[in-house]
Amino acid sequence: MSVIFALATGAGRSAVAVMRLSGAGTGEVLATLAGPLPAPRRASLRLLRHAGVALDRALVLWLPAPGSYTGEDSAELHLHGGPAVIAAVAEALAALGARPAEPGEFTRRAFLHGRMDLTAAEGIADLISAETEAQRRQALRQAEGGLAARHAAWATRLTQLLARQEAFIEFEEEDLPGDLDARVEADAATLRAEMATLLAEGDRGEKLREGLTIAILGAPNAGKSSLLNALAGREAAIVSARAGTTRDVVEVRMILAGVPVTLADTAGLREASDEIEAEGIRRALARAETADLRLLVFAADAPPDEATRALRGPDALVVLNKADLPHAGLEGALPVSARSGEGLATLRQRLEEAAAARAGLADGAVLTRPRHRAALGEAVEELSRLPDAALPELRAEALRRALRALGRLTGRVDVEQVLDVVFGEFCIGK
Numbered sequence: 001m002s003v004i005f006a007l008a009t010g011a012g013r014s015a016v017a018v019m020r021l022s023g024a025g026t027g028e029v030l031a032t033l034a035g036p037l038p039a040p041r042r043a044s045l046r047l048l049r050h051a052g053v054a055l056d057r058a059l060v061l062w063l064p065a066p067g068s069y070t071g072e073d074s075a076e077l078h079l080h081g082g083p084a085v086i087a088a089v090a091e092a093l094a095a096l097g098a099r100p101a102e103p104g105e106f107t108r109r110a111f112l113h114g115r116m117d118l119t120a121a122e123g124i125a126d127l128i129s130a131e132t133e134a135q136r137r138q139a140l141r142q143a144e145g146g147l148a149a150r151h152a153a154w155a156t157r158l159t160q161l162l163a164r165q166e167a168f169i170e171f172e173e174e175d176l177p178g179d180l181d182a183r184v185e186a187d188a189a190t191l192r193a194e195m196a197t198l199l200a201e202g203d204r205g206e207k208l209r210e211g212l213t214i215a216i217l218g219a220p221n222a223g224k225s226s227l228l229n230a231l232a233g234r235e236a237a238i239v240s241a242r243a244g245t246t247r248d249v250v251e252v253r254m255i256l257a258g259v260p261v262t263l264a265d266t267a268g269l270r271e272a273s274d275e276i277e278a279e280g281i282r283r284a285l286a287r288a289e290t291a292d293l294r295l296l297v298f299a300a301d302a303p304p305d306e307a308t309r310a311l312r313g314p315d316a317l318v319v320l321n322k323a324d325l326p327h328a329g330l331e332g333a334l335p336v337s338a339r340s341g342e343g344l345a346t347l348r349q350r351l352e353e354a355a356a357a358r359a360g361l362a363d364g365a366v367l368t369r370p371r372h373r374a375a376l377g378e379a380v381e382e383l384s385r386l387p388d389a390a391l392p393e394l395r396a397e398a399l400r401r402a403l404r405a406l407g408r409l410t411g412r413v414d415v416e417q418v419l420d421v422v423f424g425e426f427c428i429g430k
């Protein structure tokens with residue numbers, strides 16, 4: 001494979017910028033720039049030169065295969081982090097036949113050299129984009145092979161089941177223990193149940209990666225924008241005594257229980273008075289539908305409106321705002337006041353609990369991508385065909401398909417189609 005290079009550190013000016021190289025031929029490129037190769041994995045200070053011109057004095061690391069991130073001959077150049085230095089070194093590398101890396105190409109090569117499975121590679125991408133402590137922990141768990149180990153163990157058991165089932169086809173029945181068929185079926189059922197347990201966690205791992213949306217909904221003047229501002233701690237949305245103030249969806253990002261959350265304030269729900277308001281209400285209802293949670297706002301100075309009541313459900317949290325005004329309470333609603341601050345601490349706590357229940361850090365490794373759920377779901381489905389498959393050949397085929405589905409998850413079988421999806425998420429230089 002050709003020599004690739006990329007800046008491993010962020011763009012812009014910095015004290016140090018790390019340029020990474022990988023691929024067969026890295027040693028030659030390094031020697032041309034920095035003189036005789038230093039001892040493996042030992043930092044060495046060198047003057048980098050190209051075509052008779054001094055480029056920078058850099059700390060140089062030579063990381064020969066297989067003991068590198070990619071598993072290939074690799075090198076690191078710790079440069080002074082100025083744009084002109086980086087540009088000059090990149091130009092020299094290109095002149096020496098190296099080429100800039102594609103996004104995720106270093107990790108892709110690490111995968112191809114067996115340094116990690118696909119889920120671990122995804123964990124590294126997640127680790128780089130993790131913004132919260134809970135995301136970091138979930139990502140590190142996956143990068144360290146939490147999911148990989150689980151799936152590898154399942155794949156091993158499935159392979160053994162398949163071998164037993166195939167033995168049943170190959171040999172005369174009298175040569176085999178009589179209950180072999182029943183045992184394969186029982187073991188497959190156990191395996192399927194374990195997989196189904198992980199599937200039952202649903203998309204919480206995905207939600208922690210991606211974040212949740214909470215839509216604030218209610219009648220005009222219920223105080224939705226006032227509540228958004230109170231929760232955000234800044235004047236993100238316009239508040240006024242005029243009904244129909246908010247038209248566009250106003251979003252505020254915050255972190256609740258370690259989960260990144262987008263709080264979306266929306267237009268008040270009612271018969272619209274003009275087409276702009278009608279569009280605002282259409283957007284509000286669309287957001288209500290796609291949101292993970294709904295914060296329904298009623299106000300103490302108005303009777304509960306039908307449009308908002310219709311949105312009640314298991315994913316809805318209900319508040320009665322303007323509790324600073326005289327009121328008789330509202331069943332199932334938390335009294336709050338955006339004006340006096342009453343009940344806001346409790347509201348925040350309820351929102352945190354809801355976010356944690358929906359997307360909080362789980363105890364063990366969880367599925368973190370739709371493709372994980374799809375692959376595991378397929379494996380479970382194939383295994384559930386087993387009891388109905390009368391012929392040993394059909395049973396073996398179901399086991400083989402289940403194994404193939406698991407293989408797509410870890411990237412050990414049938415990987416071509418998923419590679420681009422996985423590595424496309426990376427930034428260049430990783």
Ligand SMILES: Nc1nc2c(ncn2[C@@H]2O[C@H](COP(=O)(O)OP(=O)(O)OP(=O)(O)O)[C@@H](O)[C@H]2O)c(=O)[nH]1
Binds near residue numbers: 224267269
């Ligand atoms: N007394 C009292 N007034 C409030 C409270 N919260 C909001 N208000 C007032 O209610 C009015 C409407 O507040 P907004 O936050 O604009 O209400 P909204 O639900 O966003 O309204 P639309 O965007 O028009 O749908 C404003 O005059 C606020 O000052 C509260 O807790 N107590």
Ligand SMILES: [K+]
Binds near residue numbers: 221240
């Ligand atoms: K208003």
Ligand SMILES: [Mg+2]
Binds near residue numbers: 237245246266
């Ligand atoms: Mg508003």
